[in-house]
Amino acid sequence: MDFQGRSFRVDMSGLIKQVEENIEYQVGKLSFLWGARDKTNDRLLEEAANQKVADPENSAINQALTDAIMNSMASLIDYYCMYCFMKIGVKSDRILRVQYRPMNNHALSNASLFKEVGLEKSSVKFIKSQFNSNITGLSGLDLASISIHDYWPAFFGDAISAALHDVRILSTKKFEYDYKDGEFKIDTSVRKYHCYMHRLYCNEHFYGGVKYSIYVDINNCLKHNIVPYVTPKLEMFGGEQRGFSYFEFKKDSSIFLKPGLLRDLVELDFDELRLSLEQVYSRKTTHRCSLEQEWEMDDIIKVDKGSGYISKDQNTLYFFIDNVLMAKSRDATFVDAGLSLKKTLSRLIDDIKWGMNLELSEFD
Structure with a gap:
């Protein structure tokens, strides 16, 4: 048959x-x-x-x-x-790809597009310095004027995008954000991931996990x-x-x-x-x-x-x-x-x- x-x-x-x-x-x-x-x-x-x-x-x-x-x-x-990935929008055929990924310094360094010359692994200090220059240059704002609800999802954006791309919530692992009409344009899925998961992070800036x-x-x-x-x-x-x-x-x-x-x-x-x-x-x-x-x-x-x-x-x-x-x-x-x-x-x-x-x- x-x-x-x-x-x-x-x-x-x-x-x-x-x-x-x-x-x-x-x-x-x-x-x-x-x-x-x-x-x-x-x-x-x-x-x-x-x-x-x-x-x-x-x-x-x-x-x-x-x-x-x-x-x-x-x-x-x-x-x-x-639960979080399903709420964010993972498709049923990718559910078995979902797993806990520690958001630690190693994950940040691996995913970051900011690479420290001569070093195999960029320090979080270096990544943050480069990111700060990027986000202030893009927006024209000083750091104190940027909401933490925009800053941190963007800071972790490279690592989050890599995780979301692996389960095909995002079509590309490359993270991009913009600043237009007085507000930051950050992918909705990236924002949601950060909101759901930040209490489990275990890195320099969020270490409750x-x-x-x-x-x-x-x-x-x-x-x-x-x-x-x-x-x-x-x-x-x-x-x-x-x-x-x-x-x-x-x-x-x-x-x-x-x-x-x-x-x-x-x-x-x-x-x-x-x-x-x-x-x-x-x-x-x-x-x-x-x-x-x-x-x-x-x-x-x-x-x-x-x-x-x-x-x-x-x-x-x-x-x-x-x-x-x-x-x-x-x-x-x-x-x-x-x-x-x-x-x-x-x-x-x-x-x-x-x-x-x-x-x-x-x-x-």
């Missing part, structure tokens, strides 16, 4: 509704998984505090629940990206390479013993991580990090430490000014990256799998719900 494919009209509004329901499902699942994991994690920490041998069944369940939480978090981000990218990289490692095991760790702060759960990465396991901030931290020399944390601890302003200068990220590293940044035995460093607690010894890097992860999940859900409540018909 001969079989011929049938053409049919896709109800995009129905598909968007379906994705909305899937997002709600993931949110509910995360709540359930975290409640179940709390019990197994508390037991894991109690065993460590009492110097008992960890119960293997409880440890396995705790790890499985943690893995499920990480997978669900990554799925939630992917579903939100799917750094915490998400850290845990997404951990999930990518789990999904494709190795299991980032949860390790209980007891710490002394102000004479008080506290229990923490960490994802542990040995220095040589960085090969299993995608290029990015987490991998940089795992590979980072202990003494180099210590120097930067000392600068952060002693600084009175948000002036960049040496590591932040290298990353081109402002005020992204924090330390607890009360408890300090180094253990009493000088063998462990403590710090925060976008409010994610981390620790580093000379042979391993630890990422908080407890309260920091919980707060990150809560903030992610808030950011996604905020985005889904946006009304962007003004751009149509």
